[in-house]
Amino acid sequence: MKRLHLLLMISLSVVMADSYATGKTVSGIGHYDCNNVFAKILDGKLPATKIYEDNHVLAFNDIRPLRPVHILVIPKGEYRSLVDFSTNASDVEIAALVRALGKVAKIAKVEQSGFSIMSNSGHDGGQTVPHLHFHLLGGTKVHWEEALLQQQIKHKAD
Ligand code: 5GP
Secondary structure, three states, X not given: OOOOOOOEEEOXXXXXXXXXXXXXXXXXXXXXXXXXXXXXXXXXXXXXXXXXXXXXXEEXXXXXXXXXXXXXXXXXXXXXXXXXXXXXXXXXXXXXXXXXXXXXXXXXXXXXXXXXXXXXXHHHHOOOOOOOOEEEEEOOOOOHHHHHHHHHHHHHHO
């Protein structure tokens, strides 16, 4: 039987917003900021290496990969965080995102070797871009605590 290493780490917090440009964390709640980098990627105003796209989802390589495979999977709709998405998105959008996660894992050829999925929400979660996104990490062994630590170090360096 295939053994997939799938970890969904969701942290939630409820403090006020900031911007990615400063590497600072952002709130998982409040109004959607149309100027965030992922909104610009969706609008075609910023480039990204696209891995997968359908009517509701876009997946693209992270600009600063933490692992050989580091893909960001995002809904096309304007959702700030998982709480926003799970509260306000349609069942079709939610199903499309979950299905896309599996499709992207197959496209990245980490289906057999395994991978980890992480979604940071709000300040305590370490979210820096206020558009819901799932990090799909693989290509080498992933320990989520280590991945999270690396991400925090990376943000401090920004
Ligand atoms: P968070 O810290 O919010 O969980 O993750 C945000 C992620 O977005 C980071 O891993 C960061 O490297 C990535 N990122 C930030 N800006 C860009 C960008 O302009 N393009 C791409 N492809 N990734 C970005």
